[in-house]
Amino acid sequence: MILLLLFLLSSPWMGINALVRVPIKKTTLSRSSYNVEAISEYLKQKYIANYTYGSNHDFTEGLSNYMNNQYYGTIQIGTLPQTFKVLFDTGSSNLWIPCWDCPQSDKACQNHDKFYCDQSSTCNHTDQPISIHYGTGSMQGHVDHDIVCFGTDEKYCTDSSQGFGCATKEPGNTFIYAPFDGILGMAWDSIAKDSIPQPLDQIYANKNLCPEALVAFYLNRDLQQNVIGGELTLCGMDKxxxxxxxxxxxxxxxxxxxxxxxxxxxxxxxxxxxxxxxxxxxxxxxxxxxxxxxxxxxxxxxxxxxxxxxxxxxxxxxxxxxxxxxxxxxxxxxxxxxxxxxxxxxxxxxxxxxxxxxxxxxxxxxxxxxxxxxxxxxxxxxxxxxx
CATH class of the missing domain: 2.40.70.10 (Acid Proteases)
Structure with missing residues (x-):
């Protein structure tokens, strides 16, 4: 069950911790999508490229574990802001979301919220291609640039130069029913595709608003309905x-x-x-x-x-x-x-x-x-x- 929450922000100069609070939602766990071989293949595909050589073949269930038993939240992109559900992934380093120009045949893209560059006054569209390989295929698209926000306060936004992948093709069929629209990588820039800096880099750079360059996860693994999925905090810890x-x-x-x-x-x-x-x-x-x-x-x-x-x-x-x-x-x-x-x-x-x-x-x-x-x-x- 997807648990919907509101964003909360607080300010250190008002006597409250300088935290950006992003409520985390969670999915209902499905036994039918648990596949031992698929999970193993997915993990190999995710990490093998940076340590050794990997195979190029597709694996049908390779991303099934990526959408099952996962926690995700929302970000906003553009002016006026467009809202997207993203998987917060400390094991990758790129932000990508579905794009307005993905074909009708791409069901995964059509089933999710898409970014419309022409509806944002701050968007800079480019033809620079981007491709990220997964076990079930590649995310393909182009790089756009726009404002990315982690809360309802524009102070916790990047500037309009922030690059991200606008996906016109999503990997395999397993994203069709994913509860999130895209992925927000939180690893290090050294493994970012095409050396695109992460949105968090700009947030961390503002020491007045973000005194601690960190992100913290509190996850609730309780399966009961109407239970909060957890919370992600930026710029500080919630004691x-x-x-x-x-x-x-x-x-x-x-x-x-x-x-x-x-x-x-x-x-x-x-x-x-x-x-x-x-x-x-x-x-x-x-x-x-x-x-x-x-x-x-x-x-x-x-x-x-x-x-x-x-x-x-x-x-x-x-x-x-x-x-x-x-x-x-x-x-x-x-x-x-x-x-x-x-x-x-x-x-x-x-x-x-x-x-x-x-x-x-x-x-x-x-x-x-x-x-x-x-x-x-x-x-x-x-x-x-x-x-």
Missing amino acids: SQYKDPIVWEELTSETYWQIRLSDVALNGTSITFGPTSAIVDSGTSLIAGPPSVIQTIQQKIGADENGGIDCNTIPQLPQIAFIIHGTEMILNGYNYVIKYNDGSCTSGFQEIDIPGGPSWILGDVFIGAFYSVFDHGNKRVGFAVAV
Whole structure:
């Protein structure tokens, strides 16, 4: 169920934290769209290009996990503003939304809100092509430039030079029913397609309005109807949403939000072979890791070959700790088991093997268990117990 909320803004000079608050919405989880092979292929396609060579073949279900079990919110583009629902993705670095000139045959584009450059007095249309490859095909379109806003106050907007992808072709069929219109990348500019700067760069540059160059996620994984999906805050942290301390880990690479992962333990026993690396990715639903380690976890938690778990066993499932900066970030069964709307359950873990790449991808299953902070200014990621 899509949960609709309003934007809230606050100002530090009025005695309130300098936060831009973006309400997060969430989708109803569907067991039918869970496909182990598709999720694995999607993750490989998303990361493999920056670590090694990838295949060019399409994979029909490659993006199904991109729209299932995801959290998203709204931004505005242009003058007068046009509103779009976007997936906030810390695992990519480009903003793109559907374009007015996409063909009638592109059902994904036609099913979503489209950007009309001619309806914005500040839009600069270009013929510069842009193409972003995914497992199911490529997002193709052109680069336009306009104002991008994160709230109802124009102070939290970019100027009209902000570039973004205006999509005339969307990848595969899985975006047809996606609850969001486009994707807002929040990783680092070094991996942005065509070196297009991110909208957040301009927001962070204004130190008076944005004293802290960071974004924080509070995600609510409760499946009940009429429950708030969560909140994304820019330029500061909401202390009412977490308990101190925040565990900080510096980045090992300014590409993705990649950090050092010291160890992973199951019921206090290490199941890895020393320190490794992990990418913290809000655009990925699951926790993905080395096949041998994930197989051990799946066996210990009683998951079948498709990841299915008996929901009645959740209270007795073992704790799994991710050791970050000397601190155990503990997940219990309620954290790492995904409950679907039909009453079934599945493991939140997935195998992945990227030669030369990170060993782990920490997606929403991990992020949703904590108050998660992506600190651009200090080049670090932080986690605290969410309240």
